[in-house]
Amino acid sequence: MPFAFRLLKTSSRSAARLGRIFTDHGPVETPVFMPVGIAWSVKALNPHQLEALGAQIVLGNTYHLYLRPGTELLKEAGGLHRFMHWNRPILTDSGGFQVWSLKKFRKIRPEGVEFSSHIDGSRHLFTPASVMKAQREIGADVIMAFDECTPYPSTHEEARKSLDLTLRWTAEAAEWVDKNPPIHGYDQALFGIVQGGTHIELRHEAIETLAALDLPGYALGGLSVGEPAETMYSVAGQCCRWMPEDKPRYVMGVGTPSNLLELVSRGVDMCDCVMPSRNARNGVVFTWEGKLSYKAAKHARELDRPLDEQCSCYTCRNFSRAYLRHLFNAEELLVHQLATIHNLHFYQDLMARTRAHLRDGDFEEWRDGLLARWDAKKG
Amino acid sequence: MPFAFRLLKTSSRSAARLGRIFTDHGPVETPVFMPVGIAWSVKALNPHQLEALGAQIVLGNTYHLYLRPGTELLKEAGGLHRFMHWNRPILTDSGGFQVWSLKKFRKIRPEGVEFSSHIDGSRHLFTPASVMKAQREIGADVIMAFDECTPYPSTHEEARKSLDLTLRWTAEAAEWVDKNPPIHGYDQALFGIVQGGTHIELRHEAIETLAALDLPGYALGGLSVGEPAETMYSVAGQCCRWMPEDKPRYVMGVGTPSNLLELVSRGVDMCDCVMPSRNARNGVVFTWEGKLSYKAAKHARELDRPLDEQCSCYTCRNFSRAYLRHLFNAEELLVHQLATIHNLHFYQDLMARTRAHLRDGDFEEWRDGLLARWDAKKG
Numbered sequence: 001m002p003f004a005f006r007l008l009k010t011s012s013r014s015a016a017r018l019g020r021i022f023t024d025h026g027p028v029e030t031p032v033f034m035p036v037g038i039a040w041s042v043k044a045l046n047p048h049q050l051e052a053l054g055a056q057i058v059l060g061n062t063y064h065l066y067l068r069p070g071t072e073l074l075k076e077a078g079g080l081h082r083f084m085h086w087n088r089p090i091l092t093d094s095g096g097f098q099v100w101s102l103k104k105f106r107k108i109r110p111e112g113v114e115f116s117s118h119i120d121g122s123r124h125l126f127t128p129a130s131v132m133k134a135q136r137e138i139g140a141d142v143i144m145a146f147d148e149c150t151p152y153p154s155t156h157e158e159a160r161k162s163l164d165l166t167l168r169w170t171a172e173a174a175e176w177v178d179k180n181p182p183i184h185g186y187d188q189a190l191f192g193i194v195q196g197g198t199h200i201e202l203r204h205e206a207i208e209t210l211a212a213l214d215l216p217g218y219a220l221g222g223l224s225v226g227e228p229a230e231t232m233y234s235v236a237g238q239c240c241r242w243m244p245e246d247k248p249r250y251v252m253g254v255g256t257p258s259n260l261l262e263l264v265s266r267g268v269d270m271c272d273c274v275m276p277s278r279n280a281r282n283g284v285v286f287t288w289e290g291k292l293s294y295k296a297a298k299h300a301r302e303l304d305r306p307l308d309e310q311c312s313c314y315t316c317r318n319f320s321r322a323y324l325r326h327l328f329n330a331e332e333l334l335v336h337q338l339a340t341i342h343n344l345h346f347y348q349d350l351m352a353r354t355r356a357h358l359r360d361g362d363f364e365e366w367r368d369g370l371l372a373r374w375d376a377k378k379g
Numbered sequence: 380m381p382f383a384f385r386l387l388k389t390s391s392r393s394a395a396r397l398g399r400i401f402t403d404h405g406p407v408e409t410p411v412f413m414p415v416g417i418a419w420s421v422k423a424l425n426p427h428q429l430e431a432l433g434a435q436i437v438l439g440n441t442y443h444l445y446l447r448p449g450t451e452l453l454k455e456a457g458g459l460h461r462f463m464h465w466n467r468p469i470l471t472d473s474g475g476f477q478v479w480s481l482k483k484f485r486k487i488r489p490e491g492v493e494f495s496s497h498i499d500g501s502r503h504l505f506t507p508a509s510v511m512k513a514q515r516e517i518g519a520d521v522i523m524a525f526d527e528c529t530p531y532p533s534t535h536e537e538a539r540k541s542l543d544l545t546l547r548w549t550a551e552a553a554e555w556v557d558k559n560p561p562i563h564g565y566d567q568a569l570f571g572i573v574q575g576g577t578h579i580e581l582r583h584e585a586i587e588t589l590a591a592l593d594l595p596g597y598a599l600g601g602l603s604v605g606e607p608a609e610t611m612y613s614v615a616g617q618c619c620r621w622m623p624e625d626k627p628r629y630v631m632g633v634g635t636p637s638n639l640l641e642l643v644s645r646g647v648d649m650c651d652c653v654m655p656s657r658n659a660r661n662g663v664v665f666t667w668e669g670k671l672s673y674k675a676a677k678h679a680r681e682l683d684r685p686l687d688e689q690c691s692c693y694t695c696r697n698f699s700r701a702y703l704r705h706l707f708n709a710e711e712l713l714v715h716q717l718a719t720i721h722n723l724h725f726y727q728d729l730m731a732r733t734r735a736h737l738r739d740g741d742f743e744e745w746r747d748g749l750l751a752r753w754d755a756k757k758g
Contacts, residue, residue, distance in 0.1 A: 041706060041713035044423075048693070069679070069705040077682045077701070085697045300448070303456045314427070318464045322456070326448040327420060334420035336712055 003189035015267035024186035063098035079139025240267030280339035290377035313345035382568035394646035403565035442477035458518025619646030659718035669756035692724035
């Protein structure tokens, strides 16, 4: 079925929402966390393992896929789902954040952004239309309009100028998408990205302008780019009050388990982040008791203790902290797989429990208990 | 049940044998190929994946386990099976080959070999008794007596001297093992290693001396260390004629699919090698049509073709050559997992088909067809 969002419940004691997204590749229960696959795989995991740990939807990077293997190849492959053998929903980002990260190697023009490939230095131009064309070829279920990520801090004038670009580009993207239907035989929903930095009146204006386009969903971009967590929460909370109630709300590139609970409490439905997979590979996992540096020497003899005693993932059911630590120190590839399975399973479990508590009506007490415990342990 | 070997059938048209090894961790059908786990994991694969691709027994390196995490920890863990969560049989090598490879960093003494750790330069002494003690702590089902690997080429005198060391050390190992029973509650079978280089009369003498010890099994060491393949085949073939018929015969550290078929034809029951896993990670896989460099540009658009059309592994059932090539070029970790699954599955399948053809009595025709095909393609 084509893309749709159904709001199932809003908490009476916070802005947290329970919902369901429908796509041609199946439903997504919200709030949802989306693991990130860069180019394209979720690093050490195969799609069967991703399914087994409960991932409902994954995120692909338009920038990386555009450069390698190239969206022409993905078009020929019948889309990314077939290429990577993943039959559940996919969301692709706009490429805006990646070209913004290139800093020295990009030039912002009125028509788009010219940039040099981080792979071979070749020059490319991303425009609202070219990014939409790339995402049509990739064939994700949710596609993002090209935006400019406003840095933090930025003056009102800088943020204003940057926002104007994003708003104009989004209108162009929406127009292009209307004129150019999907090529892989299933629906693709265009989300617009709200920019404006920490200038809340600019965020408000952005939401008004984008809401008028009546897009299937909206994202908050330019968060978690250096501002204090409290600022991020307050901007996201205020924006959620202004954003259409009947459309999914997606905060891009955030964050820690605490961040997720705080954002969900403010009315956010979707998040993505490289953090759980990247941290796992660097020796750090998230647990119900807080963060754990499993590479630390003190775990060397924990032969009967899993990473997390409350976790039911493949790694925690079968392996000890001592084994994981040994694999990390011996630089064995298997550690990437096992630690990533745990962290992504933890994030999925966190969101599944969030949904269950929202259903049961006791989300806020449960959240407060967790945040207090993690805060006490700086987890 | 304690270690035992049952010879089920010997081919009437070659020296190839069908057999079964019994261990306290279950049976092993021979001829068998053993994947190698260095320190300890089979690189990108978890034990569940190893089981799924048909691995019956895996090999661990005593040298690596001794240095990291240390055999004391494995003793405390209740053995390597529990530590790495692998419930099928394990064989550990003697450490002889690794300390031999250290060359500049080792000194051979009458009582053993003194060497510097490749990790931190710390000094260690391997003696026949200390290596046995380490293997008792690791707790493999098959343990190897400490040996000196004779280099190729070596003069008769050099090989003679080296062999004398190995023979004396093996007798010491057997004596130590008799006096020091297993500590993990299950049987461990000691195999002796036949050295002698390419000096066939020394190999003969080694076999006579070792056979008198009546060990549960025997290995051929010092092969595939630089000698021509024909020499390796001829030494192995001659040795197999002299080795006890009722004991398993194991050729250490060999080799290509063709090597395996040639050795099996000469009466070899067990092989191990890092080749399938290492090659997979370097962009090369083995197929029923010969070797395939899946990273090559010519596979970039093979969107509907698996690595091997005749293969039923997870990778070949689900992914194209184009996807594998893309993962390799994008340096995505997943490629290690997917390519290793294919190569190890191929080796297991090669041995399973070898056993089936031995049972059916048409092994030699089948083998000749394969060798001719691979030779034509230099596979």
